[in-house]
Amino acid sequence: MNTSQTKDICTEEFLINMGPQHPSTHGVLSLELKLDGEMIRDCTAHIGYLHRSMEKLAENRTYTQFIPYTDRLDYVASMNNNMGYVMAVEKLLNLEISDRAKYIRVIAAELNRIASHLIAIGTFAQDLGAFATPLFYCFREREKIIDIFDQICGNRLTYNYMRIGGVQFDLPKGIDEKIKKFIKYMRSKVDDYDWLLTYNTIFLARSKHIGLLPKDLAINYSVSGPNLRASGVKWDLRKDEPYLVYEKLEFDIPVGENGDSWDRYKVRLEEIRQSLKIVEQALGALPEGDPTVKIGRIHKPSPSEIYLRTENPRGELGFFIISDGSAYPYRLKIRSPSFSNLAVLPELVKGLKIADIVCILGSLDILMGETDR
Amino acid sequence: MVIIKIIKLSKDLVIGAWSLIKGLVITLKNCFIPAITLQYPAQKQPMTDRFRGLVDLHPEKCIICYQCVKICPVACLAIAHKQENNKKVISEFKYNMELCCFCGMCQQVCPTSAIYMNKIYEISVYDRDKTHINLLNPGKYIEWLNTSIK
Amino acid sequence: MRTNEIFMAIKTDFPEVRQEEETGAVIIPKESLLKITRYLKNHRLAFDNLHCITAIDRTGRVELAYTLYSISEHHGITLKIYLTAGEENVASLAELWKSANWLEREVYDLFGVIFLNHPDLRRILNPYDWKGHPLRKSYSHPEVSIKPRL
Amino acid sequence: MLMMLIAGIAVLAFISASAMFLIWWERKVSAHIQSRFGPMRVGWHGVLQPIADAVKLLLKEDIRPAEADKLVWWLAPFFAVVPPVMAFAAIPFGKSLIPKDLNVGILYIMAISSVCVIGIFMAGWGSNNKYSLLGGMRSAAQIVSYEIPMILSMITVVMHANSLSMQKIVEAQSRHWNILHPNMLLAALVYTIAATAEVNRAPFDIPEAESELVAGFHTEYSGMKFAMFFIGEYTNLFIIAAISTTLFFGGWHGPFLPPVVWFLSKTYLCIFIWMWVRWTFPRARVDQLMAFAWKVLTPIAFVNLAITGWLLLK
Numbered sequence: 001m002n003t004s005q006t007k008d009i010c011t012e013e014f015l016i017n018m019g020p021q022h023p024s025t026h027g028v029l030s031l032e033l034k035l036d037g038e039m040i041r042d043c044t045a046h047i048g049y050l051h052r053s054m055e056k057l058a059e060n061r062t063y064t065q066f067i068p069y070t071d072r073l074d075y076v077a078s079m080n081n082n083m084g085y086v087m088a089v090e091k092l093l094n095l096e097i098s099d100r101a102k103y104i105r106v107i108a109a110e111l112n113r114i115a116s117h118l119i120a121i122g123t124f125a126q127d128l129g130a131f132a133t134p135l136f137y138c139f140r141e142r143e144k145i146i147d148i149f150d151q152i153c154g155n156r157l158t159y160n161y162m163r164i165g166g167v168q169f170d171l172p173k174g175i176d177e178k179i180k181k182f183i184k185y186m187r188s189k190v191d192d193y194d195w196l197l198t199y200n201t202i203f204l205a206r207s208k209h210i211g212l213l214p215k216d217l218a219i220n221y222s223v224s225g226p227n228l229r230a231s232g233v234k235w236d237l238r239k240d241e242p243y244l245v246y247e248k249l250e251f252d253i254p255v256g257e258n259g260d261s262w263d264r265y266k267v268r269l270e271e272i273r274q275s276l277k278i279v280e281q282a283l284g285a286l287p288e289g290d291p292t293v294k295i296g297r298i299h300k301p302s303p304s305e306i307y308l309r310t311e312n313p314r315g316e317l318g319f320f321i322i323s324d325g326s327a328y329p330y331r332l333k334i335r336s337p338s339f340s341n342l343a344v345l346p347e348l349v350k351g352l353k354i355a356d357i358v359c360i361l362g363s364l365d366i367l368m369g370e371t372d373r
Numbered sequence: 374m375v376i377i378k379i380i381k382l383s384k385d386l387v388i389g390a391w392s393l394i395k396g397l398v399i400t401l402k403n404c405f406i407p408a409i410t411l412q413y414p415a416q417k418q419p420m421t422d423r424f425r426g427l428v429d430l431h432p433e434k435c436i437i438c439y440q441c442v443k444i445c446p447v448a449c450l451a452i453a454h455k456q457e458n459n460k461k462v463i464s465e466f467k468y469n470m471e472l473c474c475f476c477g478m479c480q481q482v483c484p485t486s487a488i489y490m491n492k493i494y495e496i497s498v499y500d501r502d503k504t505h506i507n508l509l510n511p512g513k514y515i516e517w518l519n520t521s522i523k
Numbered sequence: 524m525r526t527n528e529i530f531m532a533i534k535t536d537f538p539e540v541r542q543e544e545e546t547g548a549v550i551i552p553k554e555s556l557l558k559i560t561r562y563l564k565n566h567r568l569a570f571d572n573l574h575c576i577t578a579i580d581r582t583g584r585v586e587l588a589y590t591l592y593s594i595s596e597h598h599g600i601t602l603k604i605y606l607t608a609g610e611e612n613v614a615s616l617a618e619l620w621k622s623a624n625w626l627e628r629e630v631y632d633l634f635g636v637i638f639l640n641h642p643d644l645r646r647i648l649n650p651y652d653w654k655g656h657p658l659r660k661s662y663s664h665p666e667v668s669i670k671p672r673l
Numbered sequence: 674m675l676m677m678l679i680a681g682i683a684v685l686a687f688i689s690a691s692a693m694f695l696i697w698w699e700r701k702v703s704a705h706i707q708s709r710f711g712p713m714r715v716g717w718h719g720v721l722q723p724i725a726d727a728v729k730l731l732l733k734e735d736i737r738p739a740e741a742d743k744l745v746w747w748l749a750p751f752f753a754v755v756p757p758v759m760a761f762a763a764i765p766f767g768k769s770l771i772p773k774d775l776n777v778g779i780l781y782i783m784a785i786s787s788v789c790v791i792g793i794f795m796a797g798w799g800s801n802n803k804y805s806l807l808g809g810m811r812s813a814a815q816i817v818s819y820e821i822p823m824i825l826s827m828i829t830v831v832m833h834a835n836s837l838s839m840q841k842i843v844e845a846q847s848r849h850w851n852i853l854h855p856n857m858l859l860a861a862l863v864y865t866i867a868a869t870a871e872v873n874r875a876p877f878d879i880p881e882a883e884s885e886l887v888a889g890f891h892t893e894y895s896g897m898k899f900a901m902f903f904i905g906e907y908t909n910l911f912i913i914a915a916i917s918t919t920l921f922f923g924g925w926h927g928p929f930l931p932p933v934v935w936f937l938s939k940t941y942l943c944i945f946i947w948m949w950v951r952w953t954f955p956r957a958r959v960d961q962l963m964a965f966a967w968k969v970l971t972p973i974a975f976v977n978l979a980i981t982g983w984l985l986l987k
Contacts, residue, residue, distance in 0.1 A: 016803050023887065038807070038959060048648040053657055055633075065446035068476035129876070129956025133400060136707035140409060154423035154490075160476045168481060169423065196399040201389030202876050202955050219594055222572045222622035235594050296440060296482050305546045307590055307601065309574075320577045320588065335575035335590075343625045354807070354885050355958045372648055386969070393954065400706045400953045410709040 013041055016354075020049050024127045024358045027368030029342075031357070038353045043346045050372040058332035063089050063164060063299050066332070071158035073334065074370040076119050077313045079112035079149070082162035084310040087243065088319035089164050091308050092301045101166040101291035102244045106282045107179070108152070108161060110275040114186070115145045116313035117226075117268045117275075120365040124265055125197055127362035128206045134197055141189050144182050151175060166293035176283050183276050190272055198266065207261040211348045211360035214259060221347075222340045225315030226267045227364055231259030237311035249281045261363035268365070298327045314338050314365055336370040425477045425490040427517075428468050430508040434487035437461050441479035441488050447472045450479060450488075463509065470496065471504035493517050529568060529600050536562060548588065548601040556604060557614045560589075563600075564619055569593045570600070573620035576627060578634040580660050585611050585636060606636065615641035633658040680772045684761045688908055693723040695907040695944065702945065703952045726900075733896035738801055741893065746799030750894070750901035752792025757908035760785045764915045765839045767925050767932040778839035779827055779916075783820075786871070786912060789905065790816040793873075793880060793890050796902070800893030808889030811959055812880030815870055818966040819877075823867035825974035826860040829981040830920045833857070843924030850923035856984065859977045861921040863970055865946075868913040870962070872906065875951040879959055914943040 018031040025031065028049035034042040054073065058066050070085040071078035083105050090097065122138030146156050151172055153161035161168050197203050213223065218231040228235055236253045238246040254270030256263030301323040309318035315337020324330040341364050349357045411418060420426065428450070437454045449472040453465040479488050493514055498504055506513050526547040533540055533549060537559055541550045551559050563570040570591040577588040585606045592599040604613060615638035616623040625647060627638040632646040635656035646653060655662050697712070697720065704711025712719025737746065763778040765771040775781050790813055797809015831837055833854075834845035851857045870877040881889030891902045918924060918939040925932030957965070 014803065024885070048646075048650070051648040056657055061446055064478070065444065068446050068474050068478070125955065129878070130954060131952065132703075133707050133952050136709065137403070140708055143409075150424065151421045152423075154421065154425045154477060155475065158474070158476075160478075168477070172423070192399050195395045196953070197396070197955075199392045200396050200954065201385075201392050202957050205961050206955055206958055216571070217621075219571045220621045222574055222620070233594060240597060294482075295444065295478060296484075305548075305588075307577075316574075318575055318590070320575070320590070322579055331577070331579045333575070333577040339625065339629075340622050343622060347621075353958060353960070355879075355956075358885050382969075396953050397949060400949065403708055404702075404705050406708055408705065408708050408710045412710065412713060 011036065018357070024123075024362065026123065026361065026366050029361075029366065029368055029371075031345075031361075033354070033357070035354070040349050040352055040354065040357060043349045043357065045342060045345060047342065047368070048372050050368045052373070054334060054373045055332055058329055060328060062327045063301075063329065064295050066329075067162065067164075068158065068160045071160055072369060073336065073373065074116075074312060074314060074317070074338070074367050075157060076367060077112045077116040078157065078159050079108045079161065080116075080310065080312045081317060082159065083109050083244075084308070084312065084317045085319055086162040086164055087310060088306060088308040088321050089299070089301075092304065092306050092321055092323055093164070093299055095165050097166050098289045098291055099245075099287045100170075100289035101293075103282050103286045104167050104171060104291050105162060106244050106246065106249070107279055107286075108149070108159075108167075110278045110282070111145050111148065111179070113313045114272050114275045114279075115142045117272050118142045118145075120268050120313070121193065121197075121265060124261075124359075124362040124365070125203075127358045128203060130197065130203070134193070137189070137192070137196075141186060144185065148175065148178055148182065151178070163293045163295055164299060166291045168292065170291055171286075176286075179279060179283055183280055186272070186276055190269065190276075193269060198269065204262060206355070207265060207359055207363065209258070209260050210352065210356050211261045211363060212259055213344060213348060217347070218259065218344070221344045223315070223344055224337050224340065225312065226271060227259075227264055227315070227341055227344075229253060230256035230263035230267045232257060237309060237316060241309075243310065245282070246278075248285070249278050251275075251277050251281075261359050264363040264365070300325060300327050303330075309335065312337055314367060314370065315341055317370075334373055336373060338366045338368075338371040342366045342371055420492045420494065424492055424494075425475050425480070426493045427470065427491055427496060427514060428473060428479065428508070429489055429491040429514070430466060431487050431489075432463060432466070432509055434485045435463060435466075436485055436487070437463060438484060440482045440484065444478045444482045446476060446478065447474055449473045466508040468506045468508050469504060470498075470506055471501065526600060529598065532566075532568065533559065533563070543603060546601065548603040550603045550605065553604050553606065553613055556602075557616075557619075559602070560591075560616055560619055563591065568598075569595050571595070571620075573616065573622050573626070574599070576623070576630055578630045578636060578658070580634065580658065583608050585634060587613065587630070587636065589616075611635060612637040612639055614639050615644075617642050632656070635659065684772055685758070688758055688761060688911075689904075691911050692904045692907045693727075695910065696723045696726070696903070698941075698944075699907075699948050702948045706949070706952045730896055730900040733899075735896040735898060736893075738893045741801045742799045745795045746801075746893070749792050749796035749799055750898045750905070752795060753789050753905035754792075754901045754908070756785045756788040756792075757905055757912050760912050761908075763839055764912070765843055765919055765924055766936055770925075770933060771840060774838060774840050776836070776838045779831060779837050779842070779920075782912070782916060783824060783827065786909065787816070787820055789909065792905070796894065797880075797890040800890075802893050804886045804888075805890050805892050808880045808886045808892075811886075812873060812890060814959070815873070815877060815879060815962060815966075818963055819867045819870035819970075822863050822966065822970035822974040823871060825971070825978055826864040826867065827916075827920065829856065829860040829978055832978075832981050832985055839919055839924075843919055843926065846923040847926055850921065850926070852921045852923075856977055856980050857921060859973065860981075861917070863974050863977065864917060864920070867966075867970060868917065869947060869950065870966070872909045872913055874906075874910065874947060876954040876957050877962055878951075878956060879962065910944060910947065911940065914940045914947070917943050 013034050013036045016033045016035050018033055020028045020030045030046040032044045033040050054069055057069060067082060070081040073081045118138040118141055122135035125134035149159055150156050153159045153168060213231045215231045215233055218228050232255060234253055234255050239253055251274045254267045256267050303323055303325045305322045307318060307320045309316045317337055318335030320333035321329050322331040348360050437452060439452060442450045442452055449469040451467040452463060454461050455464045477490055480490050496517060530542050530549055539552055543550055570593045572592045572594055574590040574592045579586040587604045589602040615627055624642060627641055628645060628647040630636050631638060631644055632648050633656055638644055645651060701711040712722035715721040715725045760782045762772045763775050763781050793812040794809045797805045830842060830851060834842040852861055869875045873880050881891060891899055918936060922939045925936040927935030
């Protein structure tokens, strides 16, 4: 404890534990704050409370058996994790999948991106004190997406819908009317959030110029996803390294100006609108064909190494798979976006107040399941 | 100079107040939209036809091919069979509900769709032994049956 | 710029560099890691993003695969280092790329590779007083992960 | 003497009934704003929910932190509840329905309601918990700095009614309510903002900011002590709503209905506005809140005071 001695006033810094159980740490994250009154001098993050050693598990599971585990990585956007993993294995086996499966994957992934961004926006507003009202609106909208997924693959959170070489089921009848109705409904709701939150003075005062992440610092920390785009870097894997059918679809990438918490929120809000556009186009151009695939056969890829990254709602999720010819991967490394996004936090928070650390953490949209693997 | 500052400040105040009022309009608008939450024990959400509840079995359809046991990522299924006048018969089919991650792979891989996932989702138990379910006895899910399927 | 053009560019300045056959990764000796990475970062190749560090526990050696990307130039490369079994230590890249700080702590935690003059080399995912390095092939604690009994 | 006793018991009964009603009403209003139902199970539309909560809190074990500052921790809830209850003595419910018509009515109420900041600060200090200490210090700073604009906006009303007594203020508005004068409207605005901060509600609820300080000053309280803080908060809410109706919305004046009904309906309308505001806006940060009080509200209140003075002397 350094005690700053000015004449007779002796102020002392005290250590506060924003411990694993705290209402706004988005999962089990423990922050050790060194406080001088309300001012944060230093913050160290302790992670690993949710470490289930997914990579060790992967070494005892066949390629198909590991798919349900990828749901539990980023449990809010499990369609995107499934897609990332399954595409990596397909690249390992250099397997071609049918066009319809590609379109279905894009629709599912983009719908899950909207659901994940809705949670990010809802919890961000909750952390800033707008007690539960925006959160319930976001969960009300997310519920409609969950119902669509429930009809498509039978589960509400851990979908386990994608298979190596395709998807488990074809889209049920009448699902595209339901999705179209949702898109129209969601567009009006996003404008509501603009009125309710985006230009609200208290919201602006609390999140503008807080947690400024300059462009080069973001790249240096290999931050990715909406946090990187909010700092002004126009980098989105769906545009720069297109996979599946993204190059056929027309959408644009929202980019923020000065990388503060408000910009990260605004980029996520805009991305919801872009994802709605993508889903609409993909639904229109859905080709015929059979996307389903059997899972009885055990895949035994030839010994090789591949690295493939996809654009997750939280950033770039990468899979580094090394196969040795047997049915089990020799080594499976998961590059999780929240891990690098969280590394920036201690740097952004110096000199700010407790209320700001909660705001920055909410705007970075960390997810502990993915950070700790 | 001071006057410019005052004008700017009052302009910010007016814009700020207007943005706050816009927020209030939204909440009032939502005040009159009917509530959508379900009163849980009374109203229950019907499960979709692809919903993955508890694992269930048609014993007569099973051809004892062990595909489901092989594919299960958490090894929660176990079969034992015996030879009876040149025909294989299941003697034991155990399902460990506690480990099951409800991924639906056994249902997809079963050639004769003997094993399937039913619509029961209210599966809390008081002691651990009740999580080891013997899929062969027909009365296994009776007490949960009437709760979930309302 | 395809990987072998980048490899040629590096080859001209650092002759001791080899290229792995099927993966196209650039294998560099352990001593010249700092030199090459500083060159890659400041050179017109502009690798400004250390994407991820993967450690692979091969028989008799530990391979470190550094995946580097350049956002401005839209290309990427994988650097590989072979650490022989006895001394698994390598220079830390924390002062070049700040993302290396946590990535190296994770490799240290799960594999036991020591990173020289790293800002604070502690375990990151496991409890700080955890014995052993879990992702090693030799690491297997049956009593910690009990096989599901049936 | 007997009359005093009856009046006292009536006021106490009214306080507990209104606190219960407010708790239930807040939960229903916030539920319907968030498109959900709110309490529905206990009684018709959850009407008995507050009673169920009270019984639950009665049965809850009263845990005291080990190294808590015993006396200060034990006394804190009283300081949070007693001042708002005492402030009821000067609230004019009807023409003659006022417990004690003090001729310094408004001054008395202001003096009493500023005592409850000590209660919150004692709770913060007594529970020997860093989060509560932060919550307590924040509330002390906030309430003290919002008293000034509040009092200044009251003085403008007192200048109009040229009397401190609440009944006289209400009589001065018999022809038309105070809110209709432009400068009174400004005073009413300043008053509502300062009053929300005074009661730690809506955008100014930083002492018990759920998302930062877990539960702020009443983290370490459970059982009846927590209920005391809860009742204190809602009674305080009723007090500031009652004051705002007497000062700006013409107290119990109203065409046909008896004065009490007019007074209660206006007060509960003000409370609805506070609830509506609470469930819409995010929370302001500590320093922004203080800056807003000193740099924006107080100057406006002073300017308004000057204009009222000039208007009256013209």
